[in-house]
Amino acid sequence: MIRASLMAIATTLTLGASAPLLAAEATPMADNPVVEARLLTISEELRCLVCQNESLAASRAELADDLRREVRKLINDGKSDAEIRDYLVARYGDFVLYRPPVKPTTWLLWFGPFVILAGAVFGLIAYLRRRATRLTPTTLSDEQKAAAQALLGTPPAPPKDNA
């Protein structure tokens, strides 16, 4: 009987002790794992304006904090990824995107390297062709060979295997 009541007290104490702990772990909206995962995928594609070589996901700059908070809010408002990107582009320009959009002003950026590559390949082919025509082997007829040998004053050499 005594033992049972002791057990009851112990259980109450443990429960009582753990209840506030559980309350402290209750997750607010910001820590919702689904929202956080989306925040991470979106913000990894965005540039932090303050430390420009860092993504919005990685940056510890204060503005990045504020912007992550905004993105989180937009996610909770049910905005799509594209809408969130547009929201930031409207304020900070295409520069916030690590993957710049393909449009007339970025054509040089997107296609320039391929144009240069194509030019180089074209140049290489032209060069090799010109070189090939210049290096056409001219074979001497037997008479020409004999004439050459006569001029050099050497007897015709026996054909070599490795010639």
Place this chain on the structure above:
Amino acid sequence: MKRFLIPLGLFLVLVVFLAIGLNRDPHEVPSPLVGKPAPDFKLGVLATPDKSFTPADMRGQVWLLNVWASWCVSCRAEHPLLVAFAKQGGLPIVGLNYKEVRGDGGIDAKKLSADDELALTRQRAGAWLSQHGNPYTLSVLDMDGRVGIDYGVYGVPETYLIDKKGVIRFKQIGPITPEALEKKILPLARQLATES
């Protein structure tokens, strides 16, 4: 001789590209807001706690919106120019006091209540203006930086030139230099003043 011309040409092209690229400030990101209506907001005024300000109040005027904070070191460098400019009566300047408390790394704003933060903001911003001079028609308080985000602020100070219709016509990133004021802001402002 001719075969040296091609590599020399390529090298010169490279030099020109690098000369342009390296002389640019990568921190100056062109704002997509130039040519667009200034984002609307409604914020409390520093000097008159019970009043608020919205950009629509400036309709019909060419004006400057200058983002500042007392913790901002470059603002201090820029400030004498603004004070002198305001004395000449050039253009009305509205100050956007940006994250006065939260932007200061030395203060843990999370520990402050909203009222305490407002009081501290007013005290710090007011003290700074009385010490360095007040070039502003009025200053508004953007304590959490929300309005700053709408304006694409990423480095204080920043200044926007807004026309009579409320359209942003120019953005200065970083402190206003005397050159920028003389060569860019003033000529454009004069031109905008003639527009209806």
